[in-house]
Amino acid sequence: MNFTVPDGFTIETAAEPPLVGYPMMACFDERGRLFIAEAAGTNGTMDVLERLQPNFIRMLEDTNGDGKFDKSTIFADKLQIPNGALWHKGSLYVAEPPGIWRYTDTNDDGVADVREHIAGKVKSNGMSSTLHGPVLGPTGVLFWCGGQSGYALDKDGTAPNYRITPGVFTLRTDGSEHEVFSVGGLANPVEVTFSPEGEVFGTVDILDRPEGARHDALMHWVYGGTYNVNANDKNPLKRTGDYLPPLSHVGQVAPAGLTSYRGTQWGDEFRNNIFWAQFNTFKVVRTQIERHGATFKSQDEDFLVADNVDVHFTDVLEDADGSLLVINTGGWFRHGCPTSQIAKPEVKGGIYRIRRTDSKPVEDARGLKINWAKLKERELCDLLTDSRLVVEERAISTLADRGKKAVSELKNILSSSKSVQARRNAVWSLSRMNAAPATAVIRRALNDTNSSVRQSAVHALGMLRDGESVAALSKIVVEDAEASIRREAATALGRTGKAEAVPHLLKALRSQNDRFLEHSLIYALIQIGEPKKTEAGLADSNDRVRRGALIALNQMDGAQLSREQIAPMLSSRDFELRKAAFQIAVKNPEWSGDIASAIHDWIQQASTEDELSFLGEAISSQAADDSVQRVVSETLLNDATPEPVLLTLLESIRRHNPKAKQFPQPWSKAVEHRLHKGTLESRLAAVAVVRDRGLNQFDNLLKQLVKTEKRPKLRIAFISILAPRLSPVDEESFSLLMANVQGEASPLLRLDAARTMTSLKLSEQQLTTLAGALSQVDPLALPTLLQSFARNTNDLVGLALISGLEKAPAAANLSSDELARIFNKFSSTVVFAAQSLLKKLGADLEEQEKHIEQLLAGMSGGDFSRGKTVFFGKQAACSACHRVSGQGGLAGPNLSQIGKIRNERDLLESIIYPSASIVQGYHPYTIETENDFVYSGIITRQTPDAVWIRGTDLVETKVEQKQIKSMTESSLSTMPQGLADSLTQEQLQDLMAFLRNLK
Incomplete structure (x- = not known):
């Protein structure tokens, strides 16, 4: 195992097995003893961890001062999963289900004899994402992170049985004043650190998933802030507008612990840099930050890189001598980890120390x-x-x-x-x-000439909720030259709750457009909760003041907004004010006339991406209104309507109220027109409306269009709508599909044809013909086509299927388990005949490993540009399902930054054997219905009434819960195995070169 650090730095082992096993997160006490939240190497569910309590806190000592730990003591044992440690005033504070604990060693024997649960009742999910921390802030307040599975702030409370938006929390060291500081992320805020002025930075696993791409992040957390969250999670905070953005947006790197470097040993260029561990990439990243308005901008660079895939860094901390300790937890962790499909407890972790070579010893x-x-x-x-x-x-x-x-x-x-x-x-x-x-005395520092001191004072007074400083803070929030100080002043004023601050907060909203400052000003107005004083902002001449007051009043307890206040804002020239007004108006059905009139105007005005997106949301939410239906229909019938507006309207009516039994009459004529006329994209959008709304009134038209349309993609799309009611299947449709599952059709067209084929009720003769043609089908379409046979039990068809697969080169990449499920529906004659085929398809993991190693040896070099051509070409079909830089499909993970988060071996394995490691969120399922239909794909959403499953062609199918006979998770990736078989060695090298450089 080798490590790479920048020139001028060295790395050495500070602790290794058997002194440590699987360390996770750590802290020092004032004596230099290192306390480590350590795992026993056991993966388990919440119930298993509660029963076994296998984990512990280890204390390491360096008894001779040589920088290497040489003595180990178990400070606290029988723990579920401790995630963090803080030594403070003679006790160790630990985040461990169900909350924040204080462990004290009263006789100094190295073992905690007093254990106190001081705060929080957090519901455990059996993973490290339950909770992390705590960390001591500069004002002496504790910060901890997590809570996604539900929590109560009171340690004697009861955690609810639903998810709550995870976030960052604060409390005093006695457990009092426990509150939510900020929320954000879909899963796992990990740890925080601080700027010299007390601003909070932290890491988040899974902040968002735009276009199917998981993004982790480094955050600048601000008080009351809501960053991207799961819309279904309960949010305990009031909203101030759009989500706040992250500081550094990265791919699926699984960020963990972090620290802000405060020492002088490495020079001024390193002071206040943030160093953060990344679990997936075996890296520690250095982030330099600089102020940018009321927040920061960042620059990331690799600082420490390991060459071993079983190295998983989980924490970084600064030692007293200015060196940096880095913790590697080893290979044990699997539960809930998207890149560790196999637990490797035999690969233990360690602790490493990074020094600057020209550092001087510190006395x-x-x-x-x-x-x-x-x-x-x-x-x-x-x-x-x-x-x-x-x-x-x-x-x-x-x-x-x-x-x-x-x-x-x-x-x-x-x-x-x-x-x-x-x-x-x-x-x-x-x-x-x-x-x-x-x-x-702190109030005196509000007039300090230095902005850092001034900001620290404002922050401290806010944390203390100092009502005596309102007059001074009210002046600062309007007049201070630094946006970050105005932001802190707004936060402080909100925490005081003093009504006299309201006019000053409204005035401060006039300042430059800065989302972080705007948030803090609006959140302060909400916290103060004075509707009458805040309403003055609605009459202001400045649109930013009007919008801020509007949002604050909408979120404020006890405030009521009237139609007379809102309606004029729906016609504002300011897009953001219009949007804010609509989001309030839409919750008042009696204002529908005003909304409909506004939508009519917005259709004429929409041109930017933001305006079109907002227009689509507005129409979807108001589509039940007769006047909105009329204006949408008129616009769709108008051939002069710009294409972007057409697509927006069609998508809106596709999404509108899927539970509605009656499709609005004005729309039927419009959709019929768009099926007939327009570009390929707009006609396919009309097809999507008919398909997803389950409309059958267009069947005669579609049958006619199948015969007259020339373009195969549209013809197949028309057949796909007719398929459930097309019995028997005419030979013309069957032949069209047969021609396009084979041959030179584009990857997505082959998938369209294959999926449409599986939705047809084929005759036994047609199934036999299809079976005979499987030898000409590629690995992309073959797994989908197999579902055509899942509803048949005729032995002649089953035997034909076996014969066809035995001749099909692409069959070598099929899952024997999936095939066995199909064959088991036939008689014992077919099952017996299939055994030889199934045995041949069984995975040989040892052979796969050897194959990967052999290929890996020849993967050096390659050409990026040629690899890009391979990726987006028909042969490999990568872009059919994967997106890079805004191009490609969405069925699989976004690969725009894949070279940053996966090493070369992982990349190669995911191409050659895609089922060996399936990315979290992309696990496939197979649903079998009561009428013997089979759907395979990724579950995109679930309700008590229905499940939506998305296949490889991106089509979402709604399956009623009452129709589901069985739903099983599959070990087979939706990415078919064998797609790389058609590539030459050079093409594979080029593809690897392309993927390696996507960062």
Whole structure:
């Protein structure tokens, strides 16, 4: 195993087996002991972990000071799954189901003898995503992350039986003042770290899935912020508009622990850089950040890279001497992990130390030679500028513990010290006291000449909810030159709840368009909750003020908006104000006339992508209105309507109220017209309306169009709608489909033809003909075509199928399990005859491994441009299902950044043996209905009444729950095996070169 670090740095082992096994996350105490949340190497469900309690907290010591740990003690055992550790004031705080715990070793024997559950009742999902933390913020408040499966903030509460939007939480060290700080992500916010001014950064696994691509992220979390969330999860926070964006958007890297580098040993260029571990990519990434308005912009680069796929980095932390510790948990983890399909407990982890080669030894790096108890407050203040990170932090904490005795000296620091570091740290000490005299001194720092000190003071007063600072904060929120300080002032004013701040918050909304600042201003108005004062903003001449007031009032408890206030805004020239007004108006059915009139205008005006998207949502939500139906129909019948508007309207009526039994009459004529006339894309959009709404009034027209239309794609689309009612199947339709599942048709057209074939009720003669043609079918269409035989039990058909598959080269890549399910419906004669074929198709994992290694040896080189041609070409058909940079299909994962998150071996294996590792969210299912129809694909959504399954052709099929006989998860990827067989060695090399460089 080799590691690569930048020039000028070295890496060494700090702890390895048997001293550690599967370390996950860690922290130091003031003595330099390392506390590790460690796994026992066991994967299990929630019930298994609750029963076994296999995991523990390990304490490591470096007894001779050589940088390598040499002594191990189990500090706390019999834990479910601890994820994080924080040493604070003599106790270890740990996130471990069901909440936040405090472990204390009262006799200093290295074993915790007091265990206290101090906060939270979190429902466990048996995975590390349940909860993480805690981490100590600069004001002395604890932060933890997680909660996706449901939680109660009260430790004596009951976690609800539904998902809640995961996020970031804060509480005091005694468990009080427990609240939601921010929410975001579909699954797993992991850990946080802080800027010098107290801003919060964190990592999230699965922030979103645009166009089928999973995105993880590095975040700038702000108070009250809602980032991308699962629409079905309950959100405990009020919304302020669109989701807040992430700081750094990456692919499926599975980010884990992180730290902000605060020391001086690596030089100024590294100070306040964020280092974050990535589980999937065996990397630690360095992110440089700089202020950008009220948030930041970032630049990422690899800092540490391992060459072993079983290395999984889970945490990064700074040691007292300025070195960086990196934790590798090893290969044990599988449960819920999309890239670790096989647990490898034999591959244990370790801890590594990264140093800068020109670093100088730090004398007494932890200040253990200092007699802290005897230091006077003045002497402690001198240590606020100490270059030793641990000494500086301990001085802040010790001064806070001194309370009133230290206030006078800290006041002197704020008024007379020339050091920004000293003044900022004085603010943090005072804020941790949580006492009126200390808070009064912090207010003085609001006038500090340095923006960092000023922002820290604003942040501290906000965390303390200081009502006495409202006048000063109200001035700052409008006048300060720094957007980040205005953002913090807005947050602070909201937390005070003082009504006198409202006019100033409204005035501040006039400032430049900055989503993070806007959020904090609107959220403050919501928190203060003064409808009458906030309504003044609706009459403002500035659209941003009007919109901010509108959103705040809509979310504010006790506020009511009238039609007279909303209706004029539906016609505003400002798109964002129109959108905000509509989102409120749509919840009031009695305002439908105003909405319909506005939609008429929007259809004429829509041109940008945002306007078209909004128009589509508006029509879908209001499609039951007669006047909206009329204007949509008139627009569709008008041949001068721009194509983007046509497609938007057709998609809107396709999505409208799928439970409605009656298709609106005005739309029937419009859809009929669009089936007849238009571009290929618009006519296919009309087909989608008929198919997804289950309309049969167009059957005669479609039968006519099948005969007269020249383009195979449209003819097949028309047949696909008729298929459930086409019995017997005419020879002309059958021949058309047969011709297109073979031959030179495009990949998606072959899939269209194959899927349409499976939806037909073929005669036994037609099935026999199809079986005989399987030898000419490629690996892409063959798995789909097999479903045509799933509803038949005639032995002659079964034997013909066996004969056809034995002659089909593409059959070598089929799953024997899937075939056995089909053959088992026939008589024992067919089942017996199929045994030889099934045995031949059984997977030989050892042979697969050898095959991959042989291919891998010849994968160096390759040409990116030629590989791009292979990817988007007909032969490999990659782009039929996968998207890269906005081009390609959506049936499979988005590959735009695949080279960043998968190594060469993983890429090659996913091409040659796609079922060996299936990406999370793309596990296929097979649904069999009561009338013997079989659907295979990915479950896209489920309700108590129905399941939607998407096949490889991207078509979503709705299956009623009451019609489902069985639904089983398949081990067979929807990507057929064998697609690479048609490629030459050079083409495969080129394809690999293309994929490697998608970053």
